[in-house]
Amino acid sequence: HKFHPCDEAVIATNDDASDCKRCAVRLGYWKDDYIGYFVRNQERKAPEINRGYFARVKGVEMCVDKFLKKTGGNCQIINLGCGFDTLYFRQDTAHQVKNFIELDFPTVTARKCYTIKRNKALLARINAEDGEVRLSPTDLHGPNYHLMGVDLRNLDEVDSKLAQAEVDYTLPTIFLAECVLVYIEAQNCHNLLKWIAQKFKSAVFVNYEQVNMNDRFGEVMLNNLRSRGCSLAGVESCLSLETQTNRFKDCGWSGARAWDMVQVYESISAAERQRIERLEMLDEGELLLQLFQHYCLAVAWLGVDFQDLDITCV
Numbered sequence: 043h044k045f046h047p048c049d050e051a052v053i054a055t056n057d058d059a060s061d062c063k064r065c066a067v068r069l070g071y072w073k074d075d076y077i078g079y080f081v082r083n084q085e086r087k088a089p090e091i092n093r094g095y096f097a098r099v100k101g102v103e104m105c106v107d108k109f110l111k112k113t114g115g116n117c118q119i120i121n122l123g124c125g126f127d128t129l130y131f132r133q134d135t136a137h138q139v140k141n142f143i144e145l146d147f148p149t150v151t152a153r154k155c156y157t158i159k160r161n162k163a164l165l166a167r168i169n170a171e172d173g174e175v176r177l178s179p180t181d182l183h184g185p186n187y188h189l190m191g192v193d194l195r196n197l198d199e200v201d202s203k204l205a206q207a208e209v210d211y212t213l214p215t216i217f218l219a220e221c222v223l224v225y226i227e228a229q230n231c232h233n234l235l236k237w238i239a240q241k242f243k244s245a246v247f248v249n250y251e252q253v254n255m256n257d258r259f260g261e262v263m264l265n266n267l268r269s270r271g272c273s274l275a276g277v278e279s280c281l282s283l284e285t286q287t288n289r290f291k292d293c294g295w296s297g298a299r300a301w302d303m304v305q306v307y308e309s310i311s312a313a314e315r316q317r318i319e320r321l322e323m324l325d326e327g328e329l330l331l332q333l334f335q336h337y338c339l340a341v342a343w344l345g346v347d348f349q350d351l352d353i354t355c356v
């Protein structure tokens with residue numbers, strides 16, 4: 043596989059995300075017995091970063107939980123740009139869905155495969171229903187878990203990988219993309235979202251990423267990513283909550299809603315917020331507020347089954 047230099051930088055963003063998740067887990071923000079297998083780094087992150095990741099992981103999980111409740115588990119989860127995310131391993135209900143598919147660049151999935159292959163706890167989790175695990179250097183297939191290397195900009199390849207994973211286009215499906223679409227060129231992203239909308243009958247798309255990128259703080263965030271060599275080719279959809287939702291409607295999705303992370307954080311139960319707010323002192327709340335204002339969760343739906351998947355009402 044050949045990569046642009048900027049693909050390498052994008053691939054490296056996964057290490058960053060995984061390090062941050064590992065750190066927050068170690069400090070007790072949420073429980074994850076598996077992330078430690080994928081990440082060696084023990085570096086401590088700033089409290090604002092940890093709280094930011096807590097809101098991110100909880101926000102996505104709230105959407106997944108609502109979807110799983112509604113479908114009773116008779117559904118699929120497709121994690122786009124999955125990195126070393128551990129949702130399949132750590133969460134029982136997500137683990138029990140009909141099919142859990144993870145896609146990322148082959149460089150990333152090869153590392154994830156390698157780690158899974160040599161770890162009994164991870165393997166056991168995939169193999170639970172005494173099925174067989176099939177492996178190649180970049181792909182792994184279990185009874186209901188498929189991890190595959192693919193460039194999401196290449197739809198023919200995505201199509202054939204999903205076929206290998208025995209995807210069911212008629213089954214309700216939830217797509218997850220955590221800080222992924224921003225790295226994909228607008229036209230490619232448009233094609234991907236449109237393709238999904240045409241292929242799947244009933245689906246939800248949960249997108250977590252940057253928003254309000256056209257103010258001073260947004261500019262600093264973007265410059266920071268650019269200085270690491272990331273192309274941020276999809277940043278034009280990260281200007282506002284409206285651009286974040288319109289992109290789905292423009293691609294044939296039935297509807298979409300988006301919340302900034304201030305709203306998402308407030309929708310987490312008060313008890314849970316109090317628990318994590320006691321874990322670490324914040325020097326000043328201003329930076330966290332700024333961070334929360336510059337990330338969002340967008341939920342789009344296809345068809346009518348999931349139009350009320352609103353995380354802000356319990």
Ligand code: SAM
Pocket residue numbers: 052053055056059060122123124125126127145146147150192193194195219220221222225226
């Ligand atoms: N979603 C994971 C998480 O939140 O922990 C990883 C996030 S990381 C910031 C972005 C991920 O998107 C990387 O793993 C990167 O390789 C993947 N990615 C970006 N562009 C991609 C593309 N065109 N095809 C496949 N994966 C891509």
